[in-house]
Amino acid sequence: MRLPCPICGDRDRREFYYQGHATMLNRPSADAGTATWDDYLHNRENPAGETRDLWHHEAGCGAWIVVTRNTVTHEVSGAVLAEKAKT
């Protein structure tokens, strides 16, 4: 498996650390209430198809990236820097 780092280009999966779904970028406000925070922290979709997740290029440039991939076909269709990702 290779991931397209926006800075380094295609790199081996071993260079990356997997964090989880990109919903982690949509941090609720501090006063959003316990239900919203519980949802943000613990509940995730389990899609059959396209999903977006956060990876850290820890053995490379050090960037956090949002990778779009397909859980059914295993196709990796793109990646953007997390700081530029539309959440």
Place this chain on the structure above:
Amino acid sequence: MVKLIARTACAGLLPKTIGTITLAEIAAAPVTLIAPHRGQKKATSDALKAAVGVGFPAPNRCVGIAPRAMWCGKDQALLIGVGCPELRGTACIDHSDAWAIVQIEGADAVAVLSRLTPIDLRATEFKAGHTARTLIGHMTGGITRLGSQSFEVMVMRSMAGTLVHDLTQAAENIAARAVNAR
């Protein structure tokens, strides 16, 4: 006053010749990590260029010979071989003696390194002046191409022994295959 004796990172471990390749330590002081603050990269590059003659390198590139500026991460570069000039809007951290830098040279250099790193080191993909932050065995480090059969491999100094061990083992394995092929 205690007199301290300076030791390089690979003192007592290198140089070595194994099969077609040689391993030698590169002494590269002074070294400074340069990290421009947000939005300051252009200004930092201009100031660097004016002061020492090399600009801030593009990702995965190394520019200049002496001094050199080597990209080493997102918005980070190492300035090697010259004292760090005054740079406004930039974090500058002394990395002299922080790195173990080994030059690997010889006909099998690509074959040896390919046993340790997942990146494509063929000359068509990874040219002179290209550098990469990647894995070297279990370590994170940098690989830079110096010439057609010559590379520079660097890891943090604390892992110098492991770097020499890994390079030695990979080189011995390649050399053993060459013997068997005869």
